[in-house]
Amino acid sequence: MKPNTVIKKNPNMVARDIAGETILVPIYKHSDDINCIYSLNETGSLIWKMLNGKNTIAQVKKQILDEFDGPAEQIDKTLSGFLSDLKEAKAISY
Numbered sequence: 001m002k003p004n005t006v007i008k009k010n011p012n013m014v015a016r017d018i019a020g021e022t023i024l025v026p027i028y029k030h031s032d033d034i035n036c037i038y039s040l041n042e043t044g045s046l047i048w049k050m051l052n053g054k055n056t057i058a059q060v061k062k063q064i065l066d067e068f069d070g071p072a073e074q075i076d077k078t079l080s081g082f083l084s085d086l087k088e089a090k091a092i093s094y
Contacts, residue, residue, distance in 0.1 A: 001060035001080065007051045007094045015048060021047055024091060038089060043068060044082060051092060057083075 012027045016029060022045035024038035040048055050060045057079070064075050086092045 001057060001083065001094065003056060003061070005057050005094050006053060006055065007060075007083065007092050008053045009048075009051050010093065013091045015043075021045075024048070024089075026090070043078070047079065047082060047088075053072050061074065067080070 004082055010026075014025050014027055016023050016025070022040040024040065026037075043064065046064065047060055050063055061072075061075060065072065066078065068075070083092065083094075087094070
């Protein structure tokens with residue numbers, strides 16, 4: 001994925017902050033279609049909030065580097081893996 005890629009959230013995925021934790025819930029026509037919800041940690045919550053259809057991956061990465069300690073290579077790996085997981089869950093598109 002290129003650093004200038006902009007990621008969009010799936011409008012059928014609703015996020016709620018509950019007791020300091022971000023929960024993602026897919027919205028479907030039938031409740032039988034919902035087989036899971038997603039709980040995000042602090043880093044995942046920050047990434048999710050930044051995926052507004054305007055920020056690039058490079059901007060998201062910079063914000064993570066500003067907020068959390070860690071080597072850039074590890075942050076790249078974590079960000080890439082998290083975005084892949086979100087794409088697989090159909091929570092985002094790019």
